[in-house]
Amino acid sequence: MRSKTWFLLLAALVSVLALGLAGCGGDDDDGEAGDTGGGEPAAEQLLRINIGSEPPSLDPTLATDNISSFVLQQIMDPLVSLDEAGEVVNELAESWDEEGNVVTFHLSEDGKWTNGDPVTANDFVYAWKRILDPEVAAEYAYQLTGIQGAAEYNSCESDCDALADAVGVRAVDDFTLEVTLTSPQPWFISQTSHQSFLPVHQATVEEFGDTWTDPENIVTSGPFQLTDWQHDSSLTLEKWDEWRDAGNVTLTRVEARMISDPVTALQAFENGEVDACLDNSCEPPQEIDRLKETEEWTVVPNLATYYYGFNLANIPDVNQRKAMALAIDRTSVVENVTKAGEIPATNMTPEGVPGFDVLKQDYLPATADLEQAQQLLDQVQSPKTKMNLFYNNAPGHKEIAVAIQAMWKELGLEVTLKQQEWAQFLEFIGPPPDKAVDVFRLGWLGDYVEAFNFLELWTCESGNNSTGFCDEAYDAAINEARATPDDDARYELYRQAEEILFAEDGAFPIIPIYWYTTSTMRASKVEGWTPNIIAQYDLTKVSITE
Secondary structure (H helix, E strand, O other): OEEOOOOOOOHHHHHHHOOOOOOOOOOOOOOOOOOOOOOOEOOOOEEEEEOOOOOOOOOOOOOOEHHHHHHHHHHOOOOEEEOOOOOEEEOOEEEEEEEOOEEEEEEOOOOEOOOOOEOOHHHHHHHHHHHHOOOOOOHHHHHHOOEOOHHHHHOOOOOOHHHHHOOOEEEEEOOEEEEEEOOOOOOHHHHOOOHHHOOOOHHHHHHHHHHOOOOOOOOOOOOEEEEEEEOOOEEEEEEOOOOOOHHHOOOOEEEEEOOOOHHHHHHHHHOOOOOEEOOOOOOOHHHHHHHOOOOOEEEEOOOEEEEEEEOOOOOOOHHHHHHHHHOOOHHHHHHHHHOOOOEEOOOOOOOOOOOHHHHOOOOOOOOOOHHHHHHHHHOOOOOOOEEEEEEEOOOOHHHHHHHHHHHHHOOOOEEEEEEEOHHHHHHHHOOOOOOOOOEEEEEEEOOOOOOHHHHHHHOOOOOOOOOOOOOHHHHHHHHHHHOOOOHHHHHHHHHHHHHHHHOOOOOOOEEEEEEOOEEEEEOOOEEOOOOOOOOOOOHHHOEEEO
């Protein structure tokens, strides 16, 4: 998932990231939801949070960012979720069977929409075919292309009804969902925790169209309801007492503010106006050294990579792209700018994914190699010496950009920094990117615990590939990995894909900068405000103590 914010790393925590995928039927044994850890529960179970900015979309079909995902995780009911360690937890799916390419989910009969309708297998069939509908043009449609017939339907240009019918997802009955994959995919169960796989209420979508997510129209299925949305200002969630496990939900109300300036957000937190902050939305970089010494600051493991991407149409020479990659002193960035123990990234896939030891190659140095960078740049016949670097207005991005701007100046490159608010930024970088974009920053948070999720981004048809990079050999390696259930063989294919990106003769469409975790501020009275290793928060586990 595209990350709006940059996260704070603690190197000592990285070792706990080495986790594999969970098997069928995993349970959460960490205590009941809303566990106060021994504190007395407050009379008013109100949580006030800062989410940083406006969610671009609360339509699971269209959402692509971590803020929208955070809200959707609270108002919609998934098949499964992932616990803090990334292991699968049963949600609407009480159980499932896997036989070859076929996965059959057995749904709880207790799932319900807020209008009283039951949540059925048909709701998933409708939602999954909707995200694949070529007319919808959903950026995250590629998440479902592991399903038989999904890619063909998604790429259809006319007369698509037959292809829609051929997609390998069907309701055997109201509470049995059968999925036929293109091949056995060990990560698929985990993958269905992503918002792209959430059900949507067909009648509501068809009645209200683009306004179906407005509070007065929206029909949801999760533990909380969206009751108010003041765009670019705030939104309110209230506990839904008819949710299937409402008895284990302690919070009764969540008030979310959209304070984009971290200095203002921190003031609100320290004045007691905000109880918790989504990711690092309340952490000005200049305050990090102070904040990380407080009890309110916490950091947890996360699978994520912070990177810069090139618009290959504007910077077509690989020697220039590689030169710019080598000119970045990653150690200086994490020690002098972010200053929280981040790990310089030598490739795209972060530490903690299964098979990392096979994937890891020292493609990029931790410190700058200006001599080699200059030699490479000298080989470029017509280097682009004036360029625009785009980033969004979340904490830390400007400071990192300023540092890298100075590093690239050592190569004689004049870089103009362009800051935008999140929704505008996403529109500018595409895909395809606006012509004004030469370089852009992004972070990728794992949607599930598998290298495939990080490397699939750079396939030709990926909705998250804003670089314009397209390589047949790369796509072939990723497609073969999708069809390879043997772990060792699949990890080798991932290694080959990373080589195409970053080896000596690699394409360098992106520049990995660091691997990171999720940091957050939360008041001592807030229990359970802990994201899992892919930065998902579960408000059913949160409570307020006296």
